[in-house]
Amino acid sequence: MTQCNPKLDYVTLSGSPRDRGVTHGERFAAEIKANVDRYLAKFSHYGISAERARELACKFIPLINETAPAYATEMQGIADGSGVPLADVALLNARYEITYGAYADAAEKTSLRPTDGCTSFGLRATVTNEGRPYIGQNWDWMSDIDVFMMGVEQSNAPNHVALTEAGIVGGKIGVNENGIGMTLNGLVSTADGEQTFQTPYHVRFRDVLNATRLSQAIGALLETNRACSANVLLGSEDNELIDLEILPQSANYLYPSDGVLTHANHLKGPEGESQLERILPDTLCREPRLRRLLTDRCDTLSVTDIKNALRDHVDHPTSICRHQNSADPEQERSSTRVSAIIDLTAKCVSATAGPPCQATYHNYAVSER
Ligand SMILES: [Zn+2]
Incomplete structure (x- = not known):
């Protein structure tokens, strides 16, 4: 490549x-x-x-x-x-x-196609060869949306580094100085839209990255009802990982199996009726594929192994490393905009500007006080 x-x-x-x-x-x-x-x-x-x-x-x-x-x-x-x-x-x-x-x-509502695609992972320290926990994802979205990495320095909350879209306050993929990090996947359920005027997800994401403890981050997402659904995978420097499939009034909680947690754009837990696989059927391939790439090994994982998994092209162009699909006008502008690997111990996001098969990872660390 x-x-x-x-x-x-x-x-x-x-x-x-x-x-x-x-x-x-x-x-x-x-x-x-x-x-x-x-x-x-x-x-x-x-x-x-x-x-x-x-x-x-x-x-x-x-x-x-x-x-x-x-x-x-x-x-x-x-x-x-x-x-x-x-x-x-x-x-x-x-x-x-x-x-x-x-x-x-x-x-x-169920005929909409508004939601970010994406494939996410979490790795406990026991499965990485550096003995550190990692989270990360490929963020698949409209190719023309302007994004940037922001280093947020605050006097009354943790400093953090996160990916955001120009104009949006709350970052969606990031880590803070307490070693709490988040990734995001789109979800759609039949309950979406029943109560529109709830605290927006991006406001909650800022609260997640302002958290000093993992349970505070979880609370920011779950304490009040939501207008629609989203999947958030959280990790902490303390080697804890949890995936929250968040629906408007309920949620499913998923934990690592054999040290690995993966998610894409369909519900894996029992609550709610998932909808996004109707319009992104590739989600049913990407999630188990990424899990296999991260678990079918004799050795522990290096960062290079993680990058190679995120560069996977099985089921191209709707692969883990997603490319524009000219055969489908509705989806043709969606591709992997950013691939991110977050070292929760170093408080550092390593991220690409574009599909990771073509772009190099660069490091963005949280500012020290
Ligand atoms: Zn690619």
Whole structure:
């Protein structure tokens, strides 16, 4: 394979929530505007007008103000720094929830294709040759969405490093200075969208990476009802791993087997009726395939072994290393945007800008105090 060396942009966001937001907004003004246009186009594809999407986004602003004031202040900073209206910044930060909120009819909701694909893993220290726990994933999403790695420095919460989309406060793949890390997979269940105006997932993700203990991170995801479903795999430096299949009012909890935990885009636990395999049937191949690649070995795993598993092309182009599928217009723009391997002990995300068969991993470590 040809290796190239694109690198994700990295920006340090420090100071008050407003300072962090303004820095984010000023640095990525053009990218934030472009992301708003791309999601409005995507919403339009599902029959959600720009007017309707913005109407729903405006309803999330007071909700976020009330439940997460620092997050709301950082969103306002992004708006002020970028010149993008606050409603459009809110639209990005509540993009999962808005997709479902626009639909009143359950049959319409299950016909949507809005959800991030992805294949995730967690490894306990006993199965890695460095004796350290790791988590990671391939994040498969629209090829034209602008993303960057942010180093967040905070006075009243742990510093962390995380991947985010330009305009979104809460990172979705990252680790903090306490060695708590998260990865994310899209899920769809029949219960999605019954209660639209719940705390958005991206707000919860910021709380996950603000956690000082693993149980706090779990609580941020589960303490209140959700508008839709998501899968979050959490790990800690203490060598604990848990996967949460989160549905609007319930959740399944999965733990490692033989030191390995894997997940893709279908429910593995008993709660809820999974929907995403109807539109991403490859999820049923990717999850067990990644598990086998990580377990069918005589030796413990090196980081190189993990990278090779994430470069797997069985069932190409809808493989673990996902590529654009020109045969399917609905999915043709989805590919592995970022492959990430998180060392929970070193508090470091090693990530690619593009499919890992073509791109090199670069390290992004949490800032020390
Ligand atoms: Zn590839």
